[in-house]
Amino acid sequence: MTTCPAGHQSGTDDYCDVCGLAIAAATTTPAASATPSLACANCGTAHEPADVFCEVCGLDFTTGQLPAAPPPPSPASPSASAATATPQASSGAPWIVTIEVDKAFFDTNATETPDSAIALPADRGPRDISVQGDEALVGRRSNSGVYPEIDLTGATDDPGVSRRHARLRRTASAFEVVDEGSTNGTRVNGAADAIPPSQPVPLADGGYVHVGAWTRLTVRSAAAGTTA
Amino acid sequence: MTFSASAYQNEYLPEGATEVHAVVTVTSEGGVAPASASGTERAVVLIVDSSGSMNQPSSKIRAAREALAVAISELPDGTWFAVIAGSDLATPAYPPVPPGGVPQLVEASDRTRSEATSVARFLVAQGGTAISTWLDLALVFFASRPNAIKLAYLLTDGQNQHESPETLAAALARCSGVFQCDARGVGADWRVAELRQITSALLGEVDIIKSPDEMDEDFHAFLERAMGKTVADVRLRLWAPQGATVQFVRQVAPTIEDLTDRATAVSPLIGDFPTGAWAGDESRDYHVCVKVAPGAVGEERLAARVSLMVGDLAVSQALVRAIWTNDEAQSARIDPAVAHYTGQAELAAAIREGLDARTSGDDRTATIKLGRAVQLANASGNDGTVRLLQKVVDVEDPATGTVRLKRDVEALDEMALDTRSTRTVRVTKAANPAPPAPGAGA
Numbered sequence: 001m002t003t004c005p006a007g008h009q010s011g012t013d014d015y016c017d018v019c020g021l022a023i024a025a026a027t028t029t030p031a032a033s034a035t036p037s038l039a040c041a042n043c044g045t046a047h048e049p050a051d052v053f054c055e056v057c058g059l060d061f062t063t064g065q066l067p068a069a070p071p072p073p074s075p076a077s078p079s080a081s082a083a084t085a086t087p088q089a090s091s092g093a094p095w096i097v098t099i100e101v102d103k104a105f106f107d108t109n110a111t112e113t114p115d116s117a118i119a120l121p122a123d124r125g126p127r128d129i130s131v132q133g134d135e136a137l138v139g140r141r142s143n144s145g146v147y148p149e150i151d152l153t154g155a156t157d158d159p160g161v162s163r164r165h166a167r168l169r170r171t172a173s174a175f176e177v178v179d180e181g182s183t184n185g186t187r188v189n190g191a192a193d194a195i196p197p198s199q200p201v202p203l204a205d206g207g208y209v210h211v212g213a214w215t216r217l218t219v220r221s222a223a224a225g226t227t228a
Numbered sequence: 229m230t231f232s233a234s235a236y237q238n239e240y241l242p243e244g245a246t247e248v249h250a251v252v253t254v255t256s257e258g259g260v261a262p263a264s265a266s267g268t269e270r271a272v273v274l275i276v277d278s279s280g281s282m283n284q285p286s287s288k289i290r291a292a293r294e295a296l297a298v299a300i301s302e303l304p305d306g307t308w309f310a311v312i313a314g315s316d317l318a319t320p321a322y323p324p325v326p327p328g329g330v331p332q333l334v335e336a337s338d339r340t341r342s343e344a345t346s347v348a349r350f351l352v353a354q355g356g357t358a359i360s361t362w363l364d365l366a367l368v369f370f371a372s373r374p375n376a377i378k379l380a381y382l383l384t385d386g387q388n389q390h391e392s393p394e395t396l397a398a399a400l401a402r403c404s405g406v407f408q409c410d411a412r413g414v415g416a417d418w419r420v421a422e423l424r425q426i427t428s429a430l431l432g433e434v435d436i437i438k439s440p441d442e443m444d445e446d447f448h449a450f451l452e453r454a455m456g457k458t459v460a461d462v463r464l465r466l467w468a469p470q471g472a473t474v475q476f477v478r479q480v481a482p483t484i485e486d487l488t489d490r491a492t493a494v495s496p497l498i499g500d501f502p503t504g505a506w507a508g509d510e511s512r513d514y515h516v517c518v519k520v521a522p523g524a525v526g527e528e529r530l531a532a533r534v535s536l537m538v539g540d541l542a543v544s545q546a547l548v549r550a551i552w553t554n555d556e557a558q559s560a561r562i563d564p565a566v567a568h569y570t571g572q573a574e575l576a577a578a579i580r581e582g583l584d585a586r587t588s589g590d591d592r593t594a595t596i597k598l599g600r601a602v603q604l605a606n607a608s609g610n611d612g613t614v615r616l617l618q619k620v621v622d623v624e625d626p627a628t629g630t631v632r633l634k635r636d637v638e639a640l641d642e643m644a645l646d647t648r649s650t651r652t653v654r655v656t657k658a659a660n661p662a663p664p665a666p667g668a669g670a
Contacts (some may be wrong), residue, residue, distance in 0.1 A: 015547070017528030018497075020469030020520070022528040146560065148243065164560075 040042045095170055098218040099155045100126035106214035120214055121157045138211060139163050153216055160184040160212030168219055173204040175219045186211050229258045229458055229508050231536045236565040240290040240558040242508040248518050248531035251565035255511040260638060261574060263417040269375035271308040271333055272454055276385035278313040279645045282353035288385055288414060289353040291440030296348040300341055303416040310369045310378055311344055315355030316390040318365035332372040355391035358601030360399035369571045370407050377460040377505045378407035381450045385414040388422055394523045400429040408504045410450055412437050414640040420646045431504035436647045438640050456507035456571035459538055463500040467533040477501050480569040481513035484576050484650040515569045516548060524551045565655045575604040578651035595633055610653045616645040
């Protein structure tokens with residue numbers, strides 16, 4: 001008989017035969033998360049044994065080196081430094097994504113895909129979602145671990161939306177959209193063709209994208225004051 | 229004979245998640261039965277429909293007689309067997325039952341084979357169809373060899389017209405767990421759902437025999453499979469932690485069969501699922517889904533312990549784990565085997581729903597469902613199912629599932645698609661790079 005971390009008497013010694021808790025793992029890492037036992041050699045901040053860098057001063061625990069000052073932006077890649085700089089610049093105020101069922105878009109689709117025979121939901125009005133932070137995943141939640149910020153599961157009941165469909169991002173100037181390799185694609189501002197996956201496409205404040213069979217997402221900053 | 233079991237899963241779950249999926253592959257190797265199953269004997273009961281419809285056309289009963297005779301002549305010495313002629317009542321065609329005696333299986337020998345062959349050649353087709361009586365007679369026959377591996381083969385050409393569905397269900401409840409039964413429908417006048425009900429309850433397979441001249445080949449294939457079985461009554465034992473619920477246990481290869489409701493409780497946390505008899509070179513996959521209480525980030529729990537039971541002996545086991553993490557890259561990955569078989573289950577369901585919609589005249593739904601089926605079958609390389617679908621729909625673009633319903637579909641083709649919709653293909657080697665180690669955990 002072994003006693004598991006939760007106190008059950010277990011007939012098996014790998015995992016508790018009552019609650020399933022790992023027995024061996026519990027004895028080797030006694031309550032590590034509650035009382036961090038290590039301190040940063042540079043600034044003294046407590047950290048977990050598994051951490052690689054100090055979260056405060058950036059000390060590399062493997063090499064013992066402090067991070068070097070950031071190199072000056074290379075003139076060859078101005079866009080890269082701009083992209084990393086913008087989220088900090090724009091973070092703060094929320095932005096708005098309006099989700100609605102777009103019948104006109106659905107009707108243009110209807111001629112080319114058999115999915116169109118699925119009935120358009122009649123009772124879904126437009127809905128505004130306020131997004132905190134600079135990025136939001138668009139998709140449908142899944143028990144296997146996808147929890148998108150903009151979850152279209154009930155909002156439009158659109159069967160053409162992938163679990164991980166697209167990412168909306170705030171940029172310095174406005175917004176951008178990146179298709180996450182969705183099955184049915186993402187279309188920007190009413191374009192007939194879907195955008196290529198994994199490539200950011202700029203989106204103006206007030207611009208919109210279509211996903212799935214009938215879902216239209218309009219993106220704008222809250223500061224514009226056009227909230228319905 | 230050794231068994232090995234391996235679990236394929238992504239054990240990392242996002243914070244708050246409770247559903248754990250895994251595909252457990254069970255493989256048997258080596259034809260020799262373990263010592264616990266010494267003196268393996270096999271019992272086979274051949275049940276042939278001899279109702280009046282087998283005479284329309286008479287080529288059916290003639291083909292059945294011939295196929296039966298050939299099958300009997302192939303029975304190896306020492307196999308216990310019987311032949312039942314089924315109509316609205318079941319007749320023990322061979323061996324004959326002495327007056328006042330009990331039906332008993334007979335051991336195959338030159339004498340019994342030649343007697344049974346002559347009986348088979350004079351099988352008369354008359355009367356109705358009441359399948360429960362056939363199964364009940366098989367049950368009596370099998371009772372004479374309780375320790376044998378017990379397999380029945382049922383061939384019919386029509387519907388179970390002369391009894392209520394409840395009567396059949398009651399007979400299936402009596403036979404379930406005693407013997408296994410494959411079922412074959414000849415022609416297009418039988419009902420797929422009816423035979424599937426029988427094979428689901430009795431751990432067998434249903435299939436269509438499109439034309440009577442294919443019977444002998446199918447009889448032969450059945451006997452070959454039957455003679456390959458070396459271990460009877462293997463069970464999948466599933467332990468899940470306190471407070472967890474088993475969402476489903478599904479055989480997913482070679483065919484889809486939901487076992488969820490078949491569990492026999494061993495203890496409050498342990499259930500046994502029947503898998504029937506195994507040959508020495510089989511491999512089957514099971515998709516297990518368990519809902520557990522959410523754990524803290526960094527916590528590791530066992531979500532299921534899957535053991536393979538032969539008698540009271542656990543011959544192999546696989547562990548299904550759950551580790552909660554806040555690293556989305558770790559938890560978002562879906563295991564290729566789990567993804568593949570989720571798709572194959574959806575494929576089977578899409579075909580079933582599509583055919584149902586087609587039958588009820590709902591062409592829109594039928595087009596969507598069968599289109600989706602084409603897309604799934606094509607994407608997973610299930611070529612057999614693609615070919616069957618092509619007899620029912622015209623495929624314009626398999627990648628998007630754009631199809632048109634065919635206007636004239638042969639009833640036989642539709643039934644073939646229906647019966648074989650549960651056949652799956654294995655995950656490709658590339659998608660599943662870690663084959664189970666030989667004998668691992670056995």
